[in-house]
Amino acid sequence: MVREEKCMSHLYKIESYSEEAVSSIAQFIRSKGGRCCIAGFAVITSHPFQEREAWRLLPLVGKVTDNVTDWDTSLFYRKGDN
Template identity: 80%
Template sequence: MDNLYKIESYSDEAVNTIADFIRSKGGRCCIAGYAVITNHPFREREAWRLLPLVGKVTDSLSDWDISQFEELSAPVAH
């Protein structure tokens, strides 16, 4: 598994915007409160768009954070 990290923000709208952006780039993520848990590698030219929405970024994840990512970021089977 790639390195997971958590992007903390300040509102539902902000975390949804961050998650939508990650998914639009083919990345995997899940929303946990006012945070997005992901392993998406941002490119420098992409990051500036989301920077105003970011409160904090950390790679200090709990077991719960990791389990949420594994459960909620899996692609939906059709």
């Protein structure tokens, strides 16, 4: 439970404009060893991006928010992959 609480505070949501864009974002996160899950046109993750990585995905991003709901959190811990 302590590990989950620590990760919860770092969850955020990357919103995009299409399924293809969301898939590309999730694939990138997974390729870097990050954990994420897709929720509609958003990716919920705790992956810490490096500045040199962010430029690749910036055109796909509509909005980034740390306003993660209980539903988002539960989905991440239920369906998020390693």
